[in-house]
Amino acid sequence: MQLTPAQIAQYDRDGYLHFPEFFTAAEVEAMRREVGRVSEIDTEMVVREGTSRVPKIMFRMHETDGATASPVFNAAVRLPRTLGVAQQLLRDDDLYLHHTKVNIKAAIEGSIWPWHQDYGSWFNDGIERPTMLTMMVGLDASKEMNGCLYFIPGTHVIGRVDPYFDTSTAYKVWSLTPTDMKRIIGEYGEPVAITGKPGSLTVFDCNLVHASGHNLSVQDRWQAYFCYNTVANRPRDVEKPRPDYVRSRNWKPLETVADDGILQAAMATA
Numbered sequence: 001m002q003l004t005p006a007q008i009a010q011y012d013r014d015g016y017l018h019f020p021e022f023f024t025a026a027e028v029e030a031m032r033r034e035v036g037r038v039s040e041i042d043t044e045m046v047v048r049e050g051t052s053r054v055p056k057i058m059f060r061m062h063e064t065d066g067a068t069a070s071p072v073f074n075a076a077v078r079l080p081r082t083l084g085v086a087q088q089l090l091r092d093d094d095l096y097l098h099h100t101k102v103n104i105k106a107a108i109e110g111s112i113w114p115w116h117q118d119y120g121s122w123f124n125d126g127i128e129r130p131t132m133l134t135m136m137v138g139l140d141a142s143k144e145m146n147g148c149l150y151f152i153p154g155t156h157v158i159g160r161v162d163p164y165f166d167t168s169t170a171y172k173v174w175s176l177t178p179t180d181m182k183r184i185i186g187e188y189g190e191p192v193a194i195t196g197k198p199g200s201l202t203v204f205d206c207n208l209v210h211a212s213g214h215n216l217s218v219q220d221r222w223q224a225y226f227c228y229n230t231v232a233n234r235p236r237d238v239e240k241p242r243p244d245y246v247r248s249r250n251w252k253p254l255e256t257v258a259d260d261g262i263l264q265a266a267m268a269t270a
């Protein structure tokens, strides 16, 4: 999939691009089946809400080894539509995944992600430059009521703002301070709700300021996140590195698969 110069200019200006219909219903169904399967597995890569069994975050489904490995997600991250778009936006053919995850945001129980920049924590992983982006895949409809993301368009150009470690949230996040957030919203304007149907895709820059609220509805809000980095920008060694499922050590350049790779993988494992 070739992006137009206008789409690339829009990404450079706003820090994100939204594609309302990116994956087919059959592809969404194949990914959802895998999320359901993996959510039952007991591993540290499936994080649950508090002490309950309710899944919250599921990591590392894109790899071919490990407890959460999923051939369907392994294909999803390498399609010409996904990997190819990441290569165009990062202006580099050699990419790997810093991590991938599925955020469940369970009905009623699913909790907030405070205002942050992803590069706020990825810098601490030893990554020197913000040549990174995330693809957010809608596996459910995302709405304001079920805890969709909010972006502040254009904030990626600020660069990394020093975060603090917010321990008040269920999943602790390197977050932006209230003082910084008031200044940023004053300067860049009101947040935009990123809503969409199942099968939508939103690509966003690792310095774009974003957050999400509680899921106040009675339906889960499943979304997958594929976080690409350039191989040239792989992390340097740091003291006490985070586990492989959040700070990958697999820096081999990703290779593209066929564009119907999700369905092929689903059929092969059925």
Ligand SMILES: O=C(O)CCC(=O)C(=O)O
Pocket: 103, 105, 113, 118, 147, 148, 149, 210, 211, 212, 213, 223, 225
């Ligand atoms: O899934 C969500 O609601 C928010 C996730 C998020 O902001 C992140 O992973 O950086």
